[in-house]
Amino acid sequence: xxxxxxxxxVLIYLALLFLVxxxxxKKKSKIxxxxxxxxxxxxxxYCTAWTYYGSIGVAATSGLNYLPVYIGPIVVVxxxxxxxxxxxRISRVNKISxxxxxxxxxxxxxxxxxxxxxxxxxxAIIPYIGLQIKAISETxxxxxxxxxxxxxxxxxxxxxxxLIAVFSSYYGTRYVxxxxxxLGIISAIALESxxxxxxxxxxxxxxxxxxxxxxxxxxxxASQFPDFKxxxxxxxxxxxxxxxVLCMISGTAICIxxxxxxxxxxxxxxxxxxxxxxxxxxxYLLIFTVFIFPIAWGGRLIFNGQNVNPEFYSILIxxxxxxxxxxxxxxxxxxxxxxxMIIISAITLxxxxxxxxxxxxxxxxxxxxxxxTQNTRNITNIRKFSIFGLxxxxxxxxxxxxxxTSLDSVGLISFVIIAQLAxxxxxxxxxxRGSYKGAVAGLSAGLIICYFGLIIPQYYFSYNSELxxxxxxxxxxxxxxxxxxxxxxxxxFFWSVLVNTALFTILSVSMKGNYRERNFAELYVDIDKYIQxxxxxxxxxxxxYVSDIQNILERFLGKKKTEQAMRIFNIKYNxxxxxxxxxxxxIKFSENLLAGRIGTASAKILIEGVxxxxxxxxxxxxxxxxxxxxxxxxxxxxxxxxxxxKQLSSDLSTANENLIVKDRQKDDxxxxxxxxxxxxxxxxxxxxEILADDDDIPLDIKREFLNNIITESDRLSEIINDILYLDKxxxxxxxxxxxxxxxxxxxxxxxxxxxHLIQQKFIHVSxxxxxxxxxxxxxxxxFIQLFQNxxxxxxxxxxxxxxxxxKFSQKDDNLVxxxxxTGKNIPDEDLKLIFDKFYQSKNQNIRKPTxxxxxxxxxxxxxxxxxxxxxxxxxxLGVTFxxxxxxxNIVDDNTEPEGFNFNSPG
Amino acid sequence: xxxxxxxxLIILSIGLFIAFSIPISLLFNSEKEVFGYPMLLVYxxxxxxxxxxxxxxxxxxxxx
Numbered sequence: 001x002x003x004x005x006x007x008x009x010v011l012i013y014l015a016l017l018f019l020v021x022x023x024x025x026k027k028k029s030k031i032x033x034x035x036x037x038x039x040x041x042x043x044x045x046y047c048t049a050w051t052y053y054g055s056i057g058v059a060a061t062s063g064l065n066y067l068p069v070y071i072g073p074i075v076v077v078x079x080x081x082x083x084x085x086x087x088x089r090i091s092r093v094n095k096i097s098x099x100x101x102x103x104x105x106x107x108x109x110x111x112x113x114x115x116x117x118x119x120x121x122x123x124a125i126i127p128y129i130g131l132q133i134k135a136i137s138e139t140x141x142x143x144x145x146x147x148x149x150x151x152x153x154x155x156x157x158x159x160x161x162x163l164i165a166v167f168s169s170y171y172g173t174r175y176v177x178x179x180x181x182x183l184g185i186i187s188a189i190a191l192e193s194x195x196x197x198x199x200x201x202x203x204x205x206x207x208x209x210x211x212x213x214x215x216x217x218x219x220x221x222a223s224q225f226p227d228f229k230x231x232x233x234x235x236x237x238x239x240x241x242x243x244x245v246l247c248m249i250s251g252t253a254i255c256i257x258x259x260x261x262x263x264x265x266x267x268x269x270x271x272x273x274x275x276x277x278x279x280x281x282x283x284y285l286l287i288f289t290v291f292i293f294p295i296a297w298g299g300r301l302i303f304n305g306q307n308v309n310p311e312f313y314s315i316l317i318x319x320x321x322x323x324x325x326x327x328x329x330x331x332x333x334x335x336x337x338x339x340x341m342i343i344i345s346a347i348t349l350x351x352x353x354x355x356x357x358x359x360x361x362x363x364x365x366x367x368x369x370x371x372x373t374q375n376t377r378n379i380t381n382i383r384k385f386s387i388f389g390l391x392x393x394x395x396x397x398x399x400x401x402x403x404x405t406s407l408d409s410v411g412l413i414s415f416v417i418i419a420q421l422a423x424x425x426x427x428x429x430x431x432x433r434g435s436y437k438g439a440v441a442g443l444s445a446g447l448i449i450c451y452f453g454l455i456i457p458q459y460y461f462s463y464n465s466e467l468x469x470x471x472x473x474x475x476x477x478x479x480x481x482x483x484x485x486x487x488x489x490x491x492x493f494f495w496s497v498l499v500n501t502a503l504f505t506i507l508s509v510s511m512k513g514n515y516r517e518r519n520f521a522e523l524y525v526d527i528d529k530y531i532q533x534x535x536x537x538x539x540x541x542x543x544x545y546v547s548d549i550q551n552i553l554e555r556f557l558g559k560k561k562t563e564q565a566m567r568i569f570n571i572k573y574n575x576x577x578x579x580x581x582x583x584x585x586x587i588k589f590s591e592n593l594l595a596g597r598i599g600t601a602s603a604k605i606l607i608e609g610v611x612x613x614x615x616x617x618x619x620x621x622x623x624x625x626x627x628x629x630x631x632x633x634x635x636x637x638x639x640x641x642x643x644x645x646k647q648l649s650s651d652l653s654t655a656n657e658n659l660i661v662k663d664r665q666k667d668d669x670x671x672x673x674x675x676x677x678x679x680x681x682x683x684x685x686x687x688x689e690i691l692a693d694d695d696d697i698p699l700d701i702k703r704e705f706l707n708n709i710i711t712e713s714d715r716l717s718e719i720i721n722d723i724l725y726l727d728k729x730x731x732x733x734x735x736x737x738x739x740x741x742x743x744x745x746x747x748x749x750x751x752x753x754x755x756h757l758i759q760q761k762f763i764h765v766s767x768x769x770x771x772x773x774x775x776x777x778x779x780x781x782x783f784i785q786l787f788q789n790x791x792x793x794x795x796x797x798x799x800x801x802x803x804x805x806x807k808f809s810q811k812d813d814n815l816v817x818x819x820x821x822t823g824k825n826i827p828d829e830d831l832k833l834i835f836d837k838f839y840q841s842k843n844q845n846i847r848k849p850t851x852x853x854x855x856x857x858x859x860x861x862x863x864x865x866x867x868x869x870x871x872x873x874x875x876x877l878g879v880t881f882x883x884x885x886x887x888x889n890i891v892d893d894n895t896e897p898e899g900f901n902f903n904s905p906g
Numbered sequence: 907x908x909x910x911x912x913x914x915l916i917i918l919s920i921g922l923f924i925a926f927s928i929p930i931s932l933l934f935n936s937e938k939e940v941f942g943y944p945m946l947l948v949y950x951x952x953x954x955x956x957x958x959x960x961x962x963x964x965x966x967x968x969x970x
Contacts, residue, residue, distance in 0.1 A: 067950060074922065074954060075923045076919065078916065078918040078919040078922070078961050079915065079919035082915075082916055219942075219943070229937050232944035232947055233936065234932065234935045236935075240928050240935060241928060244928055247927075276965070278965055279958055279961040279965055282958050282961070
């Protein structure tokens with residue numbers, strides 16, 4: 001393939017990444033933000049070109065040693081539920097944007113410590129980035145089958161590197177606040193992680209099924225190699241020991257590598273995404289690793305006896321079979337793994353460089369004088385140039401130092417150097433007493449051992465063939481410490497971490513800590529307690545004015561954002577906005593606001609510049625912390641209590657409202673009763689008056705009046721009876737006489753007395769019977785009353801020649817009786833109210849002409865007494881009353897009632 | 907997630923460390939073959955698989 005064509009492919013590929021980053025950044029929709037798989041895939045930035053090419057080389061040449069790089073992480077990953085969740089919380093409340101911030105803040109927010117950590121990361125990661133560039137450049141030349149040009153300016157690999165540098169510096173610095181989430185770039189990384197996995201699967205399948213006849217064929221052939229068995233077992237206890245230490249190295253690296261810290265902690269959008277990563281990430285690594293074995297052994301079989309670099313088997317195999325498509329796929333997969341590592345590492349290193357080295361040591365004074373726009377531009381530019389610069393430095397490093405060495409060793413050396421941060425890092429989350437001095441001393445000692453043990457031997461030999469002079473004497477002197485059964489890298493890891501941890505712990509316990517350090521130690525270790533109001537946990541005493549601090553904030557955040565932030569702060573802590581003096585909470589709050597932009601160390605220095613802090617003893621700090629811890633627990637209890645009270649008071653107010661409603665109902669009821677009673681009384685009285693006043697009334701009229709008096713008196717006593725009856729029903733004073741009865745017969749008994757009234761209006765009455773059983777348990781007398789009330793009601797509203805239809809059925813263990821009558825609909829808002837006592841419709845047309853007005857209320861009570869319910873609904877041309885009774889009253893007796901004649905009257 | 911369920915994952919992590927360390931890993935260091943493949947490789951990948959399944963189950967079951 002020609003260089004130009006491949007270059008175009010790379011360009012298109014980068015354009016695709018730009019597009020994804022751009023879309024994710026622009027849309028910011030929930031699908032992108034809430035997606036746990038984007039987070040989990042972005043963690044796979046762990047798999048770099050080293051995995052993609054290097055592991056295959058290791059598997060082919062030194063057997064099982066390719067596995068520890070993946071075994072280490074999968075051992076640690078389940079514990080993320082505890083470790084990473086806490087680190088994420090600590091970082092969120094303190095606005096931590098890099099590894100250096102995280103460690104140095106814990107040890108008293110020290111400027112020098114954060115600078116040291118930055119330098120460690122810088123020197124450990126630059127060769128690692130160089131390694132990626134080496135992989136890109138070499139595979140580029142491999143695919144295009146060209147030689148690496150000795151002149152950098154004409155080498156096509158250089159252009160690819162410059163392209164990547166531009167991409168990262170553009171997308172990596174979109175926000176001036178470094179703790180802000182970079183959704184665009186993370187989405188692009190996630191896509192790359194997916195693609196590199198996809199491409200290696202394609203290659204794996206290609207090797208297994210195209211180059212060989214399935215896996216067993218490949219395995220059969222590979223096992224013919226004389227060293228096959230040795231390469232797939234440990235070389236005795238020594239091999240197992242080395243293997244174990246390598247696992248430990250990579251296990252530490254997965255937590256502390258700056259790029260892992262960045263993707264796992266700084267870019268964590270939601271804590272719950274960690275849970276998905278816990279199973280997804282090991283699965284990703286598993287799929288990746290499964291294909292290394294067949295590719296490595298397939299490569300050995302294909303190129304047996306030829307002098308080729310096994311690290312590039314994955315490109316050479318498809319090339320050997322003249323399959324350009326898969327060759328390019330594999331190249332793009334390798335490119336993805338390299339680019340994602342380069343981008344994330346460069347971004348996080350640039351944040352560290354700017355926030356922990358360049359700004360606190362050089363530009364802070366300048367920033368104090370400038371305005372917000374100027375400062376924002378400066379900070380972003382610093383980061384932009386450092387990203388670009390870093391990639392170029394790494395490129396130079398690759399060109400002049402690591403041309404000869406393998407991918408695997410460079411990667412592992414980086415891991416061991418980064419592992420020197422482990423004691424301080426894990427100490428920060430678990431150990432209150434760990435101190436600044438111990439951490440720095442341990443780190444320095446560990447680094448010195450790494451320098452002499454790993455870096456000199458690795459790079460010295462790039463230029464000299466053997467050790468000379470003093471150096472030789474030095475190495476001879478330390479020969480005593482050689483561990484014969486460990487190889488070089490595990491050996492140095494063991495010694496450096498041992499000395500590092502020993503110094504860290506011993507110095508920490510033998511010296512009194514600084515109060516600020518202890519303050520942050522409490523905040524880190526007890527993060528779960530302080531998560532809600534972490535500003536309270538910051539202890540500070542002295543004089544400070546809000547206006548001074550505000551002035552500083554405005555220089556970095558701008559006037560509008562500062563005011564907004566201060567308003568939020570005042571509301572959160574219930575502080576009067578006119579307050580002039582600043583307390584510890586405001587100082588911590590302001591430091592947090594600045595931390596994302598200029599780093600925690602610089603934020604502290606800036607705030608210190610405008611405040612005057614009084615000395616505080618360690619003992620005092622501990623006392624205050626103890627108190628504030630108690631206060632927080634107390635607060636929690638108080639909040640719970642007040643929640644309870646709130647609940648109680650809301651219950652009370654609901655009860656009160658209910659009572660008011662009841663009271664009004666009672667008044668309405670009394671009004672209605674008075675009204676209903678007055679109507680017949682008025683009739684009786686007027687008839688009586690006429691009879692008393694006038695003796696000459698003809699006899700027949702007199703009789704009519706007397707009859708009226710009798711009917712009205714009857715109605716009066718009916719109303720009074722109903723009221724008393726309803727009252728008794730309501731208070732449960734009427735005992736139900738529940739017996740087994742035939743529901744149809746009961747219905748007939750109810751229908752008969754009113755049958756002639758129905759006939760008078762020429763109303764057609766019919767029944768539909770869908771019952772299997774007829775025997776139910778209920779109080780028959782009450783049911784007769786119930787039917788009569790509803791039928792009577794129906795009768796009143798049904799026009800002449802209308803229809804009344806009753807339907808009996810069973811549904812879901814319920815007896816359902818539907819009584820339908822044609823006639824005017826009930827207004828929807830009244831459907832529930834008609835069962836109230838003395839319901840009177842607003843619509844006077846359908847106001848009941850006769851009766852007590854208690855019929856439906858009584859019906860409702862009767863059904864409720866049988867634990868059923870009744871409801872009315874408008875259906876088509878009329879109204880349906882539905883009575884539902886639970887079947888448990890049904891008797892298990894299927895005998896058909898004998899001689900029951902079911903015909904329709906009317 | 908409750909503390910108790912979090913601790914299950916931490917125990918899994920410790921268990922994995924032990925499984926891949928001396929002396930447990932050495933038990934499987936044999937030239938014998940299981941299911942036709944080197945015993946050690948089968949062991950490593952089986953433990954790996956198992957750990958994924960266990961973490962998946964714990965995470966999904968006790969998610970709140």
